[in-house]
């Protein structure tokens with residue numbers, strides 16, 4: 549195995565393996581070392597760990613088999629490291645081993661002349677920087693391969709879908725029904741180890757039956773929500789606790805919904821938020837008081853939608869059908885299905901592909 553050390557030269561080093569028996573893992577500079585020019589080493593290193601931690605968490609809490617889920621760490625992160633090293637090599641070549649200063653990045657012949665022989669090609673620099681902007685921002689670091697966690701093929705059933713499976717959830721602004729605040733969907737749930745089940749419910753006048761059917765399924769003992777539960781009292785993370793309790797506070801008297809710390813439900817409704825009541829939504833969606841949203845915030849990227857369900861439009865979701873979008877605990881989209889019986893079946897198959905029902909007498913969760 550090659551282990552890299554820090555270098556200010558463009559020496560790119562890449563490990564032959566990320567793990568020993570899925571018990572010892574390498575991450576960060578220990579698996580991919582390159583020049584500091586790209587300014588990406590820390591970003592990518594932290595995301596290595598971000599990718600691995602929630603998977604280990606599922607295994608440790610008895611929710612997933614190590615043999616199924618842990619190999620996806622290398623599968624996903626190796627591709628990203630290879631892209632990083634390609635980008636770094638291309639980027640470093642532009643500087644020929646020298647750091648640019650302001651005058652090196654100019655087209656001004658007077659200034660460039662002062663640095664004859666040392667100037668960076670400004671056009672080339674801009675071109676390479678722009679080409680890689682999505683990758684360096686982190687959004688373009690995509691897990692493009694079909695896998696148990698990234699259901700690329702299954703998600704094709706959602707015609708016109710504009711979300712990319714294996715990519716971070718595209719930002720979207722919504723009105724939170726509970727307090728009428730404008731919020732960013734991708735920031736609504738903390739990184740707490742839970743899967744986020746986004747229910748894009750479309751127009752209630754057209755989809756209420758499908759929404760009701762999905763709710764009934766979720767509340768049944770055979771749903772992934774009820775089959776895959778940690779042992780009594782086990783939470784998904786240390787940031788869970790109070791946050792989750794306060795989120796469900798208003799629900800405390802109903803005692804109907806069995807909360808599961810590994811799944812959280814967010815319901816996004818295309819119908820104007822002042823035309824429906826929170827209690828009108830069926831169980832279990834009505835229990836997530838602070839995670840119901842109206843989709844009416846203008847977004848210049850989908851101007852044509854105006855205030856009429858711009859996020860549905862942006863994500864390519866038909867408001868007369870609705871869709872269920874699973875976002876993994878690390879914020880990546882894992883699966884999208886139509887909100888109908890086939891979609892629900894695909895959703896079940898997806899979770900059955902890597903989760904398992906924990907064994908032992910104390911399995912369960914507290915009622916809220």
Ligand SMILES: Cc1cc2nc3c(=O)[nH]c(=O)nc-3n(C[C@H](O)[C@H](O)[C@H](O)COP(=O)(O)OP(=O)(O)OC[C@H]3O[C@@H](n4cnc5c(N)ncnc54)[C@H](O)[C@@H]3O)c2cc1C
Nearest residue numbers: 554555556575576577578584586587588589590591592593
């Ligand atoms: C000049 C420079 C500029 C950079 N600029 C950026 C930037 O702008 N943006 C960016 O994202 N990245 C940047 N990077 C890259 C970034 O610093 C690294 O990619 C990142 O720190 C890697 O994190 P790591 O945890 O994998 O390794 P490290 O940060 O190297 O951590 C490894 C740790 O292990 C310790 N260690 C080593 N051997 C042992 C041992 N035997 N026992 C116990 N401990 C041990 C080390 O002391 C160290 O604390 C830059 C790097 C350099 C050199």
